[in-house]
Amino acid sequence: MTPRKHGKKREKQLETAASQIMARQSTKGNSAEKEGSSGSSPLGLDIGTSKIVLAKKDYRKTTFSSQKNEFINVDYSRFTEGILEQNDIRHYRSGDSLLVYGDGAETFASMMNSETRRPMRRGLVNPKEVNAIQVIKGIIDDLLSSSRTYGTQLCFSVPAPAKGAESDLIYHETVLKRYLNEMGFKARSINEGLAVVFSELEDENFTGFGISAGGGICNVCLAYLSVPVLTFRIEKGGDFIDDAVASVTGEVNTRVRNYKENDLDLTKKPSNEIEDALVIYYDDLILSLVEALRDTVSRTSKIPKFERPIQIVLSGGTAMPNGFKERFEHFLKREEFPIEIRKVRLSSDPLNATSKGALVAAQFEE
Numbered sequence: 001m002t003p004r005k006h007g008k009k010r011e012k013q014l015e016t017a018a019s020q021i022m023a024r025q026s027t028k029g030n031s032a033e034k035e036g037s038s039g040s041s042p043l044g045l046d047i048g049t050s051k052i053v054l055a056k057k058d059y060r061k062t063t064f065s066s067q068k069n070e071f072i073n074v075d076y077s078r079f080t081e082g083i084l085e086q087n088d089i090r091h092y093r094s095g096d097s098l099l100v101y102g103d104g105a106e107t108f109a110s111m112m113n114s115e116t117r118r119p120m121r122r123g124l125v126n127p128k129e130v131n132a133i134q135v136i137k138g139i140i141d142d143l144l145s146s147s148r149t150y151g152t153q154l155c156f157s158v159p160a161p162a163k164g165a166e167s168d169l170i171y172h173e174t175v176l177k178r179y180l181n182e183m184g185f186k187a188r189s190i191n192e193g194l195a196v197v198f199s200e201l202e203d204e205n206f207t208g209f210g211i212s213a214g215g216g217i218c219n220v221c222l223a224y225l226s227v228p229v230l231t232f233r234i235e236k237g238g239d240f241i242d243d244a245v246a247s248v249t250g251e252v253n254t255r256v257r258n259y260k261e262n263d264l265d266l267t268k269k270p271s272n273e274i275e276d277a278l279v280i281y282y283d284d285l286i287l288s289l290v291e292a293l294r295d296t297v298s299r300t301s302k303i304p305k306f307e308r309p310i311q312i313v314l315s316g317g318t319a320m321p322n323g324f325k326e327r328f329e330h331f332l333k334r335e336e337f338p339i340e341i342r343k344v345r346l347s348s349d350p351l352n353a354t355s356k357g358a359l360v361a362a363q364f365e366e
């Protein structure tokens with residue numbers, strides 16, 4: 001193909017991608033308008049490896065908006081920049097590149113036959129990605145643009161620290177907090193597992209286990225009357241499953257992820273190679289989670305005496321496939337557990353539980 005023809009093809013691809021993204025953004029835009037600007041009412045922000053989610057209260061209703069936490073680099077050209085601007089697709093220029101970020105990045109990547117990149121890895125800013133902080137700030141700016149009132153209380157989620165790399169969390173938390181404060185918010189962080197307790201266990205006096213099985217990691221918090229007794233993480237999440245399944249089946253990650261999100265049922269017998277591998281790695285993740293839970297509780301000396309058996313709430317995108325809760329219960333019951341558990345429950349809104357809990361925490365700060 002001649003360079004000219006190649007250029008034309010690329011321009012066509014870009015225009016198609018832009019119109020697809022536009023169609024999606026315009027539906028989102030309408031709902032944001034309906035939500036209106038909530039002025040100084042508190043905000044909850046879940047800054048996750050795969051997604052950033054904002055929760056806010058409009059009148060009595062909690063509403064959510066989100067953007068994928070990913071981006072793609074395309075070569076800079078005035079034509080591309082013009083298309084992005086005309087279509088209001090989130091982007092910025094960095095030297096000879098244009099960085100397209102948020103929900104638009106995925107559509108762009110698939111049109112250009114390439115993969116998106118992530119500014120975060122395993123719950124924290126990815127130190128190997130030079131654009132990481134700028135992309136996260138861009139997404140946060142967009143989500144918060146209609147809620148920017150000076151002095152608004154805002155809680156944002158942070159993961160539990162990784163074993164042996166505790167100082168990485170200090171950097172992650174400080175950079176985000178400083179930025180949110182510079183935007184005029186009164187920002188405070190909340191552990192992600194505790195946020196799940198805040199959103200899901202109000203009827204239990206904020207006592208029990210909150211678990212978020214996310215894209216990068218799984219976060220766990222045991223709380224007693226809203227006070228965290230223990231928090232920890234395991235280094236496996238949806239990305240681990242996608243990478244592992246792609247590696248053994250030879251499929252690309254995007255196809256594995258689509259299959260996992262749309263067709264996986266852990267209660268059914270696998271009917272093809274991808275399903276078989278997904279079930280194997282899901283079991284591996286769930287077993288790692290249950291074993292880490294058992295070990296951590298057994299090693300913790302300060303566990304309070306609960307008046308009655310407690311609940312475990314599961315949330316996060318990775319906990320969504322049918323059968324996740326049942327596999328979790330199966331592994332939990334295989335050996336004795338040091339605390340009496342009354343019930344294991346899946347959150348009714350697994351993708352929004354963290355931001356909702358952060359919002360509850362922000363409301364307490366008022």
Ligand SMILES: Nc1ncnc2c1ncn2[C@@H]1O[C@H](COP(=O)(O)OP(=O)(O)OP(=O)(O)O)[C@@H](O)[C@H]1O
Nearest residue numbers: 048049050051214215216217238261316317318320
């Ligand atoms: N319906 C679904 N079934 C299975 N997996 C899903 C589904 N929906 C989303 N996921 C997976 O959930 C993960 C994202 O979950 P979530 O949004 O809770 O993560 P995150 O908060 O961004 O990440 P983390 O908490 O690890 O930083 C991804 O791996 C995604 O593929």
Ligand SMILES: [Mg+2]
Nearest residue numbers: 048212214354
């Ligand atoms: Mg999360």
